[in-house]
Amino acid sequence: MVSHDYHNKVYEYINPDILNILKYAPSNKKILDVGCGTGALGEALKKKGNIVYGIDISKRSIEIAKKRLDKVVQIDLETENKLPFKEASFDLIIFGDVLEHFRDPLSVLNNIKNYLKKDGQIIISLPNIANWEIRLKLLFGKFDYQREGILDDTHVKFFTLKTAKELIKKAGLKIIKIKARPGAPVPVRLSPRLKYALSQVWKTLFAKGFVFIAELK
Numbered sequence: 001m002v003s004h005d006y007h008n009k010v011y012e013y014i015n016p017d018i019l020n021i022l023k024y025a026p027s028n029k030k031i032l033d034v035g036c037g038t039g040a041l042g043e044a045l046k047k048k049g050n051i052v053y054g055i056d057i058s059k060r061s062i063e064i065a066k067k068r069l070d071k072v073v074q075i076d077l078e079t080e081n082k083l084p085f086k087e088a089s090f091d092l093i094i095f096g097d098v099l100e101h102f103r104d105p106l107s108v109l110n111n112i113k114n115y116l117k118k119d120g121q122i123i124i125s126l127p128n129i130a131n132w133e134i135r136l137k138l139l140f141g142k143f144d145y146q147r148e149g150i151l152d153d154t155h156v157k158f159f160t161l162k163t164a165k166e167l168i169k170k171a172g173l174k175i176i177k178i179k180a181r182p183g184a185p186v187p188v189r190l191s192p193r194l195k196y197a198l199s200q201v202w203k204t205l206f207a208k209g210f211v212f213i214a215e216l217k
Contacts, residue, residue: 029091035098039065087114095124100157109171127209129158173214180207
């Protein structure tokens with residue numbers, strides 16, 4: 001996993017891009033937050049009555065997350081394939097804008113799914129490289145990395161709706177729900193409701209990202 005300590009990005013609050021995950025998370029379950037950062041999302045999940053474990057590569061983030069979550073482990077999932085947890089022990093595993101940071105996200109998914117209960121679910125949030133704004137920049141020959149967002153310069157993999165679905169299916173998971181994540185601006189002034197509607201109807205173009213809910217086949 002490419003870290004650079006996430007450019008020392010220590011998010012004290014929930015990244016608004018993955019806030020939608022809370023809508024789909026259950027209550028009173030045991031959850032593993034992969035790439036938990038400082039534990040902001042996990043802390044919100046705990047308020048719903050969940051037990052939340054977290055793993056992350058960043059030592060600085062882990063020190064903060066330890067104060068928020070039930071258990072936190074520092075680990076690089078691209079070099080370690082065994083977690084200090086019992087297999088089939090989590091009701092829900094979350095990848096909140098995390099898989100795009102791995103050189104081999106398929107191997108990571110294949111490994112992590114072993115820690116999911118048979119009737120459990122995995123929530124995966126991924127940015128959409130085919131968003132209209134990125135397409136327009138490419139038309140003019142621009143592909144400039146940024147400090148955050150779809151072209152975050154710690155991203156090593158990029159996904160469209162099609163390739164994201166392929167990745168999840170190759171990992172032996174069944175997708176049961178896909179929700180478009182609105183957020184990127186549109187070329188003309190529109191109401192928030194219409195922006196949301198566009199992102200749901202024309203996901204491949206107007207969605208900033210996607211939230212997938214999957215389960216074991």
